[in-house]
Amino acid sequence: MSVKNLVSLILVSFLALSVSGCGALLLGGAAAGGTYVYVAGKATQKYNADLGSTYKAALSACKELNLRVESNTKRLSEAEIKAIDVDKTVYIDLSSTSSKNTEVSVRYGILGDEQASLRILSTIKKYL
Numbered sequence: 001m002s003v004k005n006l007v008s009l010i011l012v013s014f015l016a017l018s019v020s021g022c023g024a025l026l027l028g029g030a031a032a033g034g035t036y037v038y039v040a041g042k043a044t045q046k047y048n049a050d051l052g053s054t055y056k057a058a059l060s061a062c063k064e065l066n067l068r069v070e071s072n073t074k075r076l077s078e079a080e081i082k083a084i085d086v087d088k089t090v091y092i093d094l095s096s097t098s099s100k101n102t103e104v105s106v107r108y109g110i111l112g113d114e115q116a117s118l119r120i121l122s123t124i125k126k127y128l
Contacts, residue, residue, distance in 0.1 A: 041112020044105040054102040057127035
């Protein structure tokens, strides 16, 4: 086997493993109860609650988790909360998908932290 073929085989194998790993992560999050999706550093979950109730729940979650709210904005069909956890910025985006459903996305820090984001989402759910 030539060096060129060996390098090509290694690259193709690496590519196949990296793609299948991402797919497993996405499917794993969805299969574990279908409650959230974690993609590109952001955890997203849908709640069976209107935007106003979900927004209040998110602010309550920030208070419980000792997240210092830097800014918060609520509009007719969307809302945003920016909070600080010690040295990390937390971005919480809420979007009304219907009159009784809201989608919430959480990014913890610049690159994201799945466990921290899920903790915030579960605390929001506690207040709904």
